[in-house]
Amino acid sequence: MLTDGLHAIPPGKVAMIVTYLEMTSKPEIKQSTLPEGVAFRQVDAGLDWYRDIFRRVGSLDWLWYGRLTQSDADLLQILNDPKVEIFTLSRDGQDEALLELDFRQDGACELAYFGLTSNLIGTGSGRHLMNEAIRRAWERPVSRFHVHTCTIDSPQALSFYRRSGFTPIRQAVEIDDDPRVIGVLPNTAAPNVPSFRP
Structure with missing residues (x-):
């Protein structure tokens, strides 16, 4: 149990506040349309495709x-x-989004990963992708649709999830190796998150 006050983060580590959210019934889905030239599709993802979209969506600007x-x-x-x-959103033949739904826990769906590359942010595509996520999650016999986000992700993520119908249920502090220090991500990744080498 953390006590009140400041706690030093060792060099080479990164700390984040993780917020867990859930919805326990299908919300009213907000109206959305995809921009011209953008298409939604399911992907039979291989390693190369997955790692490429994962990096382009979440590992350049975020962590x-x-x-x-x-x-x-x-x-x-x-x-x-x-x-x-x-699933992904493709624009002019280039995949620009990642939506991963995980039904491996009985009676639940986890929104495991959700995001857009900078090429689609601000186009309304994110709302459409979330609508697809909500619709597909609640097509299954689930009683809980859940997601978590943290302070090394986009600062817009938490409010977007709340507007989409998710409710925060708890928070945690996570400390882990800084992926830039251990060579998983380049030093230029997530410039908004300071990095301190040992």
């Missing part, structure tokens, strides 16, 4: 790194699981 530290075998086990569904 997504969890899937980049997994072995090929561990990541393939997730990607090949029939209870994991992956």
Whole structure:
């Protein structure tokens, strides 16, 4: 249990506040349309495709790194699981979004990953992608749709999830190796998050 006050973060580490959110019934879906030239599709994701979109969506401006530290075998086990569904938005033939729905827990769906590249941010595409996520999650016999975000992700993520119908239910502090220090991400990744080398 953390006590009140400041707690030093060791060099080479990164700290984040993680917020867990859920919805327990399907919300009213907000109206959305995709911009011209943008298409939604399901993906039979391989390692190269997945790691490329993961980096372009979350590892340049933000500090997504969890899937980049997994072995090929561990990541393939997730990607090949029939209870994991992956979707994207394509613009003029280039994939520009990642939506990953995880139904591996009975009665629940986790919004495991959700994001757009900078090429689609601000176009309304994110709302459409979230509508697809909500619709597809609640098509299954689930009683809970959940997601978590943290302070090394986009600062817009938490408010977007809340506007989409998710309710915060708890928070935690996580400390982990800084992926830039251990060579998983380049030093230029997530310039908004300070990095302190040992």
